[in-house]
Amino acid sequence: MRRLTVFNQVSLDGYFVDVHGDMSWAHNTARDAEWQAFVEGNASVGGVLLFGRITYELMAGYWPTPAAMQSNPIVAEQMNDLPKVVFSRTLDHASWNNTRPVKGDPAAEVRNMKREPGMDMVIMGSGTIVSQLTQACLIDEYQVVVIPIILGQGRTMFEGVKDRLPLKLTKTRTFGNGNVLLCYEPRR
Numbered sequence: 001m002r003r004l005t006v007f008n009q010v011s012l013d014g015y016f017v018d019v020h021g022d023m024s025w026a027h028n029t030a031r032d033a034e035w036q037a038f039v040e041g042n043a044s045v046g047g048v049l050l051f052g053r054i055t056y057e058l059m060a061g062y063w064p065t066p067a068a069m070q071s072n073p074i075v076a077e078q079m080n081d082l083p084k085v086v087f088s089r090t091l092d093h094a095s096w097n098n099t100r101p102v103k104g105d106p107a108a109e110v111r112n113m114k115r116e117p118g119m120d121m122v123i124m125g126s127g128t129i130v131s132q133l134t135q136a137c138l139i140d141e142y143q144v145v146v147i148p149i150i151l152g153q154g155r156t157m158f159e160g161v162k163d164r165l166p167l168k169l170t171k172t173r174t175f176g177n178g179n180v181l182l183c184y185e186p187r188r
Contacts, residue, residue: 001115002114002115002116002119002120003120003121003140003141004050004120004121004138004139004140004141005139005143006143006144007042007124007145008124008125008130008144008145008157009023009026009144009147010144010145010147011025011146011149011151012147013150013152013154014156015151015153015155016125016154016155016156017125017127017154017155019152019153019154023058025147025151031177032176034175035175035176035179040072040074043075043078044074044078046119047082047119047120048083048085048118048119048120048121049084049085049124050110050121050122050123050126050129051085051086051129052086052088052127053086053088055126056084056086056091056096056099059125060094060099063075063076063096080097080098081097081098083100084096084098084099084100085099085109085113085121087106087109087126087129088101088103106132107135110133110136114138123139127155127156127158127159128160130158131159131160134161134165135161135163137188140185140186141170141183141185142182142184142185143181143182143183144184145179145182146179146182147178148178148179165186167184168184168186168187169182169183169184170185
């Protein structure tokens with residue numbers, strides 16, 4: 001069965017976007033070789049990328065650009081080449097390479113995708129989708145990078161989750177720039 005992983009960056013106070021929906025603060029941390037190697041290695045793992053419409057539009061507005069290719073060519077190449085699914089009730093056409101729009105229920109679609117053969121799946125950003133799929137018990141792993149910044153306000157990726165979900169820590173990694181990776185799996 002295909003696995004579904006969430007990979008998100010959050011502030012120390014737990015927000016994945018600020019009060020205005022901006023997540024650029026997550027990319028303003030000090031760069032170091034170890035962090036860059038991790039980012040490039042993570043992008044090279046592959047899989048199907050899952051997005052909500054807002055995150056999709058942000059990603060599609062950046063990764064296919066010359067600025068992305070110049071700034072981070074390895075990640076840009078992977079982001080542009082990997083298959084993508086965007087969940088949206090309003091988006092009729094997806095212009096970013098290898099993207100399939102889905103208007104239906106994200107939980108039903110992911111449940112079907114998990115039963116099919118193929119690559120594992122990764123959600124990036126997309127708090128509404130993370131929340132819905134968490135409630136549906138469809139996420140196999142949460143990879144959260146804590147960025148050393150306090151936003152004061154914003155949105156968590158778990159808004160709307162009503163039931164507790166106990167997790168077990170499976171891995172941690174601290175980077176020289178202060179970022180900390182925490183990996184969790186649901187206790188089932």
